[in-house]
Amino acid sequence: MKSKPDTSSSAPAVVSFFSVIAVGVTAVVIALLTLVYPESLQHFVSTFASVENKPNVVNCTAAEQYLTDVLPVKGFHILCVQKRIDNKLDITAFKDGNAPSLQNQTSFEHLQTHLEVLLDIQMPDDEVARKYKQPYALFTPEGKRLKRLDDVVNNVVFLFEGGQFIWPGIRIGHKTLVKDVTGKGDVVVETLSMIPLVFSVEEFLKDDEIDIIMNLSLDHLKPSTVALLDGHENRAATDWRTSTTYFLSSNKHPRLGEIDQRVADLTKVPIEHQEDVQVLRYEKTQKYDHHTDYFPAELHKNSPDVLKSIDYGYRNRMITVFWYMSDVAKGGQTIFPRFGGAPRPQTMKDCTKGLKVPPKKRNVIVFYSLLPNGDADPMSLHGEVVSKTTTKGCNGVSKGIYHINQLARSSLHRYSRSCYKISQFSLPMFLFFSTKN
Structure with a gap:
């Protein structure tokens, strides 16, 4: 009686062969991208550099240096988002630049929604506002605009509902x-x-x-x-x-x-x-x-x-x-x-x-x-x-x-404007001189 042919060793050999081919083709594609489209390659790498790989190194007490005890600063929020071992996100938020902080927990997929709810950010409610109102934006404390939501994770960042950076005043004399x-x-x-x-x-x-x-x-x-x-x-x-x-x-x-x-x-x-x-x-x-x-x-x-x-x-x-x-x-x-x-x-x-x-x-x-x-x-x-x-x-x-x-x-x-009741003007920036400017 003839025994069945043994194919157990040939299958891995075939898989191994195609794996080598795939790796080689990938290497060639990456090399071509590096030479021809370096920006595209950088975007490719950054896109797939998942937030999962970011170490949890941020200390949320660093956010406290930007707080003011003078008054709530309407529309200015300080955020600290930490990634936990289980990949959940802990949010510490100082609404309107004030203590005490607000706490919440979410996943990366729901981070944006949770921030909007936590900070009570209102969306435009009429046609004119929906057409013209500038959306809120995120920045580093140094004023750099953040374009990716995952840049928020494991960082202290500012959120401005008006969409533009404003230096925190903190207090007079700061x-x-x-x-x-x-x-x-x-x-x-x-x-x-x-x-x-x-x-x-x-x-x-x-x-x-x-x-x-x-x-x-x-x-x-x-x-x-x-x-x-x-x-x-x-x-x-x-x-x-x-x-x-x-x-x-x-x-x-x-x-x-x-x-x-x-x-x-x-x-x-x-x-x-x-x-x-x-x-x-x-x-x-x-x-x-x-x-x-x-x-x-x-x-x-x-x-x-x-x-x-x-x-x-x-x-x-x-x-x-x-x-x-x-x-x-x-x-x-x-x-x-x-x-x-x-x-x-x-x-x-x-x-x-x-x-x-x-x-x-x-x-x-x-x-x-x-x-x-x-x-x-x-x-x-x-x-x-x-x-x-x-x-x-x-x-x-x-x-x-x-x-x-x-x-x-x-x-x-x-133009400049007359002001309510008496005068109100709109100027860009003024310089005053007694002799010259």
Whole structure:
């Protein structure tokens, strides 16, 4: 009787042969990708570098350094997400930048949903908001935008409901080191106010940059204008503002582009969000009454062109960077009358109360017109105290930064607004000088 042929050794040999072929083909494909499409290979590797392989090394107590005990910061949340041995995720969240923390547990697949529920993030509830409202975004504490959800795991990260990075103020007097700022290296940002959020930076500009701005602007200064609110259509701009202005395009000189990049490095908001520099001159007795730099949609209902330009309130000035171009002996301060949460002043011409920032050559102040959740901040009301000295040059320069890309810039940045009741203006960033900018 013939025995059946023994095939037990041939099957593994066949499998082994095809395994070798598969490995060889894979190696060739990877080699070709490396040579021809290195970016694609990097994306391939990062995509398959699963969160499962990330070690649990984060210490969530590191999040506490960013907390404030001053007040809830609406729309700013600090997260620490830790991966456990069983691959579940432990979430520690500090809602609105405050203690105590919120705790939850989830899987990676449900992380986004759990974060939205835990932080009570509301989705747009009307057609206009769904069309124009910017979605929330995640950032490192240094201001780098995170594009992958798994970058949240085993890290301390910030979530901003308004979709753009804002430096945490922490408390008045707090100092934050911002690294690798173009043309300056590392700079120190000091908190001057939490309500509204105001920072200062010393020696931000250079003397030769001030000279360049002055030389390009002085011959072009014209009376400043305002974009009038509803009910103020027949009022003159000089009722609120008596300065002269020139919008200086960054393409006028290479150094202006360098300053733009410096501003982007400082604020961590892309350069494409910036307006042109607004150069200002305030001569003796000239002033700008209290105003805000954002456009209040509810007060421009009679101006459909303005409403369309600001996406019905969802595209607005977020930051003003104000450069001081000279020292001023008397007056010329930037004043925030609602400092600390003070009530709205009875008159927009009262410069006796509030935070006053004296103009100091080469310094800048940075203040936010929008809250971290994207809402306008009425506490950002501010004005310019009357200068009591004669100005030979320009007083300051202002650059506005929108929370949405400004590459398709409208002429709106050339307007300022009259303020509710008396005056409200929208400027980008101001620099004040007593001799020159």
